[in-house]
Amino acid sequence: MSSDQSPARPVGRGAKVRAAVHAAALAELVDVGYAALTVESVAQRAGVHKTTVYRRWKDRESLLTDALAEHMAADIPVPDTGAIGGDLRALARSLVQAFTSPTGQAVLAAMFTGAAHLPEIAAARRHVFGDRLARAEPVVLRAVERGELPAGTDAAELLRTLAAPIYLRLLMTGDPVDESVADRAAHVALAAARAGALSAPAGP
Structure with a gap:
């Protein structure tokens, strides 16, 4: 057996390897943080050789960017409770x-502190949050069609208003974040939208 082989043979090829390495990268992020995370440690945890990782990702930063983007794009389902109040509460609670789970806290720490200075991470952050807004916009559009919200409500602005107090606590103040905070954020965002405060700006 050559020196570059280990008892932990690759878990598979293609999608299986990618999923295993992503999961290992996030687990390492939780355990050791961004500064101490290495491609070697991720490969060992995933059960693959480090050369397998380097064939897919050129360095630690590109691996972490990919893992973070996929995790954040998939972790929050878009609800359809039949009423805008229920949908907004479900979104806020999700x-x-x-982001109060160990993985979520590690992801936030990496994206906004440890790796925030990296252009790749900044680009991934913009892409992920833009994609999340786009995927959740049907919640607002359905509510407008049902007559629950004023015509012309700016879906993206309503969703930003919903998320803002949650991110403020998570990233700035460190105050507790729980379902009551989520429910209050949903209530405030809904009240603002119904009052017309979140309408799309008029064209020129």
Whole structure:
């Protein structure tokens, strides 16, 4: 057996390897943080050789960017409760649940502190949050069609208003974040939208 082989043979090829390495990268992020994370440690945890990782990702930063983007794009389902109040509460509670978990806290720390200076991470952050807004916009559009919200409500602005107090606590103040915070954020965002405060700006 050559020196570059280990008892932990690759878990498979293609999608299976990618999933295993992503999961290992996030687990390492939780355990040791961004500064101490290495491609070698991720490969060992995933059960693959480091050369397998380097064939897919050129360095630690590109691996972490890919893992973070996929995790954040998939972790919050878009609800359809039949009423805008229920949908907004479900969205806010899912956001709280995702980012108060150990993995969620490690992801936030990496994206906004440890690796925030990296252009790749900044680009991934913009892409992920833009994609999340786009995927959740049907919640608002359905509510407008049902007559629950004024015509012309800016879906993206309503969703930003919903998320803002949650991210403020998570990233700035460190105040507790729980379902009551989520429910209050949903209530405030809904009240603002119904009052017309979140309408799309008029064209020129």
